[in-house]
Every structure is written in structure tokens, then in C-alpha cells.
Amino acid sequence: MGEVKLFRTWSSPFALRVVWALKLKGVEYETIYEDLANKSSSLLEYNPVHKKVPVLLHNGIPICESLVILEYIDETWNEGVRFLPKDPLARATARFWAKFNDEQVAPSVFHAYTSQEMEKEEAKGLALQNLDIIEKQLIGKKFFSGATFGFLDLAFGWIANYLGIFEETGGIKLLDKERFPLILEWKENFSNIPEIKENWPDREKLVTKFRLMREYYISVAAAKRTIS
Numbered sequence: 001m002g003e004v005k006l007f008r009t010w011s012s013p014f015a016l017r018v019v020w021a022l023k024l025k026g027v028e029y030e031t032i033y034e035d036l037a038n039k040s041s042s043l044l045e046y047n048p049v050h051k052k053v054p055v056l057l058h059n060g061i062p063i064c065e066s067l068v069i070l071e072y073i074d075e076t077w078n079e080g081v082r083f084l085p086k087d088p089l090a091r092a093t094a095r096f097w098a099k100f101n102d103e104q105v106a107p108s109v110f111h112a113y114t115s116q117e118m119e120k121e122e123a124k125g126l127a128l129q130n131l132d133i134i135e136k137q138l139i140g141k142k143f144f145s146g147a148t149f150g151f152l153d154l155a156f157g158w159i160a161n162y163l164g165i166f167e168e169t170g171g172i173k174l175l176d177k178e179r180f181p182l183i184l185e186w187k188e189n190f191s192n193i194p195e196i197k198e199n200w201p202d203r204e205k206l207v208t209k210f211r212l213m214r215e216y217y218i219s220v221a222a223a224k225r226t227i228s
Contacts, residue, residue, distance in 0.1 A: 002059035004029035007043055009036060011201055011209055013106075013158035014066040015054035020154055021070050023195040025077040067098050070154055083151040094145065097137060098155035105130045106158065109174065113166045114217040124172060131180060134159075138182035142189055153190055160187045161200055169211040 006022070006029050008015035022029050034043050034053050046055045046062035056063045056072065063072045074083040084091050108130050112123040134156070137144060144152035163175055177184055191197060 005032055005057040007032045007034055007046065007055040008053045009034055011206060012053055013162050017066045017154045017157060018054045018056060018069050019199050020157060020196055021073045021083065023199060024081055025073060027077055067102065067155065070151060083154065094151050097152055101155050105134060109163065109166065112172060113170045114214055116218055116221060120172070127174060131174065131183065135180050135182050138186055143186065149193060157190060159183065160190045165206050165210050169207055170214055
């Protein structure tokens with residue numbers, strides 16, 4: 001199916017979705033790691049709008065934005081396992097919840113993680129409300145996509161690892177077993193898939209990176225308050 005390259009960073013949960021998808025499809029590809037503090041000319045050429053990773057390069061043509069890339073992979077390498085369902089309504093529903101994750105759930109969790117003490121409880125409350133909504137999507141299901149793994153599991157996959165990192169480095173507890181038993185059960189099922197388990201970033205490196213990142217965001221916010 002031609003040459004495939006993936007521009008990514010080692011720690012990006014959005015790029016990790018693409019890694020999982022390519023591994024699950026058995027697609028051979030070359031990884032090109034980017035330093036987002038010093039972006040390569042190739043990344044700026046292939047993603048001139050957002051200038052971000054991931055970018056999938058297939059036969060010299062770039063595809064940007066992780067959810068778009070997932071659909072492209074599913075349609076291009078369409079033999080065997082499929083991520084999106086055939087039914088149009090089910091496909092639309094999957095796209096809706098994936099967008100809800102990227103626009104509501106993930107940002108609210110990250111905001112709670114990087115908030116200062118004076119605003120942490122309010123931010124945490126919003127994150128928990130969004131996770132409550134996600135919990136309900138797993139009622140009667142093994143995976144977000146149903147009985148089998150699919151597109152939505154890739155979209156929500158960051159929850160299985162990065163939430164634990166946030167809890168460890170940010171002093172914030174989100175996944176309580178009484179409140180979120182279905183998410184925790186899904187997390188176990190998801191993490192045991194070989195292609196997922198074998199491609200997590202190094203945990204200690206993630207802990208170090210996100211601890212420093214959180215300190216940076218909090219210091220910037222504090223500096224802004226001082227100036228204002």
C-alpha cells in the first residue's frame with residue numbers, strides 16, 4: 001500500500017492513537033520523532049495549518065489530525081479488523097463521542113490537572129461530570145465500541161494510561177472505583193490488548209515529563225495573576 005511515515009512525539013496521546021491503529025492493522029511504517037520546541041521543516045510543510053503532530057504521510061501525501069487519520073487508516077487498510085461500524089448511525093454516533101472526548105473530556109481533565117489549588121475543585125468537578133457521561137456509555141459493554149474493540153476505544157485510549165499519570169503527578173484523584181467501575185473495567189480490557197500493551201510510552205519518562213509540564217503551567221498562571 002505504499003510508503004507510510006508517522007510524524008509524532010514519544011509522549012503525545014493523540015499520536016499514540018495512530019500508533020495503535022497502525023499496529024492493529026499490521027501496517028509497516030517509519031516513525032519520525034519531532035521536537036515541538038524546534039519543529040522540523042517537514043512538519044511545517046505537511047501540517048502548515050496547525051503545525052502539530054501527529055501527521056501520517058502515505059505515499060507522500062500528508063493526513064493531519066488524529067481522528068481523521070484513524071478513519072483514513074480504517075478505510076485504506078480495510079481488510080480484516082475494522083474500527084468503525086458499517087451502520088451509518090453507529091458511525092455518526094462514534095464520531096460524536098470521539099469529538100466529545102477531544103473537545104470536552106480531555107481538556108477538562110487536563111485543566112483540572114494543571115489548576116492551582118484555589119480553582120482545582122471547580123475544575124475537578126467539571127472533569128468528573130464529563131467522566132460520568134463517559135461511564136454511562138459503557139453500560140452493558142466490554143468496550144466503548146460494543147462487544148469488540150473499535151474506533152471509540154482508540155479515541156478514549158488515553159484514559160487507560162494518562163489519567164494514572166495525572167493522578168500520580170498532580171495530586172488529583174479522578175477514577176474512583178465506586179464512581180467509575182465500568183471505566184476501570186474497560187481500562188483493564190483495553191490495556192490487555194497486545195498491540196496496546198506493547199506500545200505504551202515509558203511510564204517513568206511520562207511521570208517526569210508531566211510533572212515538569214504541570215509545574216510550568218502552574219508557574220505561568222501564577223505569573224499572569226501577579227501581573228494582573
